[in-house]
Amino acid sequence: MERVILHSDLNNFYASVECLYHPELRDKPVAVCGSQSTRHGIVLAKNQIAKKMGVKTGEAIWEARNKCPDLVIVRPNFHLYMRFSLYARRIYEEYTDLVEAFGIDENWLDVTGSTRLFGSGEKIAHEIRERIKNELGITVSVGVSYNKIFAKLASDMKKPDAVTVITEKDYRQKVWPLPVKELLYVGRSTGRKLNDLGIVTIGDLANTPVGLLARKLGKWGETLWLFANGYDDMPVSKITFESLIKGIGNSLTAPRDLTCDEDAKLLFQVLAESVGERLRRHNLKGRTVQISIRDTNLEYITRQAKLPSCSYITREIADKAFEIFKCSWDWSKNVRALGIRVTDLVTADRHVQLSFLEDEIRRINRELVDHSIDSIRERFGYYAVQRASLLNKDIFNTDVARENVIHPVSYFR
């Protein structure tokens, strides 16, 4: 039976919520910018007016100001966004129990079983669009299709406050002319590889022999070909935003086997740099640090411990990871790979109970240092600023987050 899948995308989510709470900003270009403790933030979201002026998500504030001198910068209230995300989810859940979060502002809904009750997918989509506007005061774009990939593409086609339908009959006209980079998971690097093969549009991809793609891109090529042809059959699972990000972690196989504490300490340092940066980027702090150790026999253990308080400070994560390691490893075998994962996440803008057992001023300063490092790297690249301890240790020093990209697994569970 043909499925009816909706993809609902809250338009300019952060900025819309801010404008709702600050009506005086409604007619001005507004950007929500990160790194609240430093003033070097980047644009996390912008409203429609700022968008028209060319402000882009991810660019530095000064770049945005160049294009749009009147830009109003507001600081993010992640707490508030979480709440609105939840409110929207409650509305979706009145139509189906199969609601899958994809980020804070996007959800897939499988309404196949609900069409007898509520009418066609398109009718439900319009109803949701109206209700979000009336009940929450923000707008949503809804895509309706027969698989998740096309539903997501559809929601991107018309914005804001709109519904777009892609059917099995018209996907060739609607989807195929789109540039291939619009397809979920076709990033810069995959896009470049595809372009090298002469594949520019999604239609090109769909009509390329799947064997060729598999040879050039591996298993991934096959998956993308299935996406482009609308053969995606991934189910919509019940996933909330909170459960989506349970932890943030990285692991790395060392270029040579690790043989001593000093080696392990350095590798944890490198991993913590990446994990810390990702936590800060998502504005999350974690309470638990988990490490994984793979020895030269490929045997694998994980150990975890709690931090004294929620943190996204690189140094604290690295120190904790190494502390756990020292209690769990006796060097009877050498180590091949290490990993760090931070879990028990909370949004970082919540109130922080101070402790007199910790040097809170030093913690605040360390947060500021980490934010500054992040913005330097954002502008000048990862290697622009480095830990002195890693300076002459080239084999360990890598930008874990960018050079070892693993695609988000959440879609393929």
Added chain:
Amino acid sequence: MKVICQKEKLAEGINVVQKAVSSKSNIQILEGILIEAGDNFKMTGNDLELAVECFVDAHIERPGAIVINSRMFGEIVRRLPDSDVLIELKDNNTVTIECENSKFNLKGILPEGFPAIPEIEKKNSFKIDQMLLRDMIRQTLFAVCLDENRPILMGSLMEYDGTTLNIVSIDGYRLALRRTTECVGEKPFSVVVPGKALNELVKILEAEPLEVNVVASDNHILFDMGTRKVQSRLLEGKFLNYAGIIPNEFETRLSVRTKELLSAIERAALMITSEDRGHAIKFNVNEERLVITSSTAIGDAHEEVPVEMDGKKLELGFNPRYLTDVLKVVEDEFIEMSFTTNVGPSVIRPVEGRDYDYMVMPVRI
């Protein structure tokens, strides 16, 4: 064994010793109460961390001893009519409990396997009024640390310098220190008593002006109240040196009626539900009044409390529970609250006297 005692006295005794009985243990006998009839009728609970003994008035017809499952024994006795209860040990370790028209036969456990309470070496001791000790524990217990990463702070420090007894609890976010000179000891000492033991002791100490004799060795502490005895293991390690932590210089001070401040904070805290756990209330210290506000998804609250203020204006956040905990146990009509900065400690003290110091860290908002 054959004893007769009043239901009420028996139930009270069970209730006291149950404080030291583990409800779930791998060792079956630890889920039991040891009852012994000799010269006296005595009940004992012991979970190996904490042991409680209680003597109960009874008429002893035949001596003996047995261990009975604590939960079952308690449930039965609590529901018996107000009358005399007969407890008799029969063959096969069967215990018969009879009261008016009720009769129970329970399987008992031989008492030999019940852990003996370690004999305490009488190294240090002091005498103090039970009510006073109860209040001192009550005023500090809530600040005991619950984080297992800091095991030594999971107890309260009891230190005696020859004239003054201090009880101190610290969880890192606050510090509670209660002192008294109204106790008689031999020589100075310092021990750390587990918070769990104090939590039970507070319920066992009587709200009457009776004396308790406290004896401490290197590993154990005994609170001897005559008919009731509570003995706990001590925590090992060195307690935090708290002397330098409490600040002496403040930017702002205010004095306020305790009950008024408590009610205002409790009302403002209504806005903070479990969903907003960790959310702070805001203090705005300003001239002749203290403005307390809170704002969450539910709505916002605005409270004004008249105060006498001295020093700079200040705005800072607090976890409301860290304030209500202390305001509930302070009996003085007026308290003084002194502030350093919005990221440094604040101190609460009764306006009169020097018996109590409470230090609390603010919340960064």
